[in-house]
Amino acid sequence: MTALLRRLLERLLEAISIALLLGLAVVVVLAVVMRYSGSSPVWYDEVASVQLAWLTYFGAAYAALKRAHLGFPGVVLKCGPRLRPVFFVLGESIVIGFLVVMAWAGWVVLGVMAGESLVSVPWLGLQVTQSVIPVGCALFVLAQLLSAPDAWRRMRAGVDPEGAAIDEAIRHARETPAGRRPEDGA
């Protein structure tokens, strides 16, 4: 059940984040084209900035699911098998606690923004743009919880997440047309 939920969330976050990234690229390129055709879009800076914020938080939840956020696991890994789980639970609780508080505060803030909108796009309310804080934080919590069982197993086994990421990057590089070695065949 957890694995299925995790896969669904991964697909959802991946789709949303990729759409946001591509959308950002399209907006920037469109703005260049429009500028050179003599009609610079007034909405460019504001819309692109909001897209970046959305990409940040949906992407952050996606990265949390993959446990890709920058950390310093060296000390915890050096601890004995008794201490490691304590630090793991403490660390997870701090992350989730912070995000729950921020999701709640972000939700309260939305109430204050009723009726306000972007300056250059009056039909787009600030409640919509700023909703990424409560929504993004909630998704981050969900991602953290769903990826916790795997992270727990790796921590118990003393697996270095950075080493695993490096192995993954090397494997990925060897699968590209540039990285295939002669002995790998065509």
Added chain:
Amino acid sequence: MTAALVIAGLFALILINVPIGVAIGVVALLGMVADRGTIALYNAALTLFDGATNFPLIAIPLFILAGALMNTSSISRRLIAFVTALIGFIRGGLSMVNVGVSLFFAEISGSAVADVAALGSVLIPAMKRRGYSPSFAAAVTSSSASLAIIIPPSLPMILYGALADTSIVRLFVAGIVPGLMGGFSMLLLCYWFAVRYDLPREEGFDLGRLWRAFKEAIWALFLPVIILGGIFGGVVTATEGAGLAVVAALFISAVVYRELDWARLRAALAEGVVQTSVVMLLVATSAVLGLYLTEIELPQRLAQAILNLTDNRFAVLALLNALLLVLGMFLHGAAAIILIVPIVMPLIHQVGIDPIHFGIILTLNLAIGQQTPPVASVLVTSCSIAKADIWSVTKSNIAFIGVLLFTLIVVTYIPAIPLSLVNLFYG
């Protein structure tokens, strides 16, 4: 006292492996709530949003995406073939090819690990087959890849420029001379090793082969020339240049080389999302920390404390270099920039150091940090590909780290080296 608690709390959280982006947010939030009560929570939520809307940082996801797209195609193999045809006939040529291609290619995707994996997967096995020791092959790959972060387009420079409110284009220009200087020093060092250990030459120089390799690599070679030319020439901004880089990378991979399938594109996009959001979460939470630090006037107090010791620019730079070198050993580049820049900028301004100059110094320190354990993901990646242990590679790497340190010292104490081109172009 509060400042000491914040710093101690931050390091305690990092040591128990709380993600650095979250750790920054937690200490900032606790500090703000302790000072102003729960009302600060709403301010923090607003700042979390505002911190992620820093317009110049839009260049980061776009350059990351362009780099990820290029990493999925055979651009690295074509560049290697071209540089081999160009300088492979020199003794120890393959190690020089490694330096040359790394400077051109590395750090392009925003993930140093992905870039070193892309280049190292081709070059390190090739060097081993030609009789280079695995530790030497890993050391050359690792250190030249790190030097590349001062050659534009450089993501640490974009990050620094946005946080320090400094021109990203000027930072790019300032990185050119130190980057070339460090690169040529590394090439000389490779030649010295080649003569000393009788390392092999590749095939003899052949103009026909060079021309064929050039034609194969022409798109890869001209891509940065066009994009950086556009940025330096004022035709496009750094952000717009990044957007064009995405279009160009997509066009080259999909249309010219016909190597981009949907699975690879999806993987490249997903990787771009992860790399972007990891950096941007740090940026967003650091905005909350920045707000708190400004409230307690920590940067100003730190600046005053150091100015009480000395107001000599070069002494201050020496202190900052020492601090950055130590931080670089324990923190990833983006995290180090985000933590250090808001704190030291008032000091930089008060002492009269050019922020562009400091940006290059900071970036060079981070390059050295990537080579020094315990946190040295570039070095570890190279070791892993070469199947060499980290300490034997570090021994081989000492001379290359020496080149990086030499470049840092020269850049620190002769500001004209990074700034002469900037002054020439922008007055």
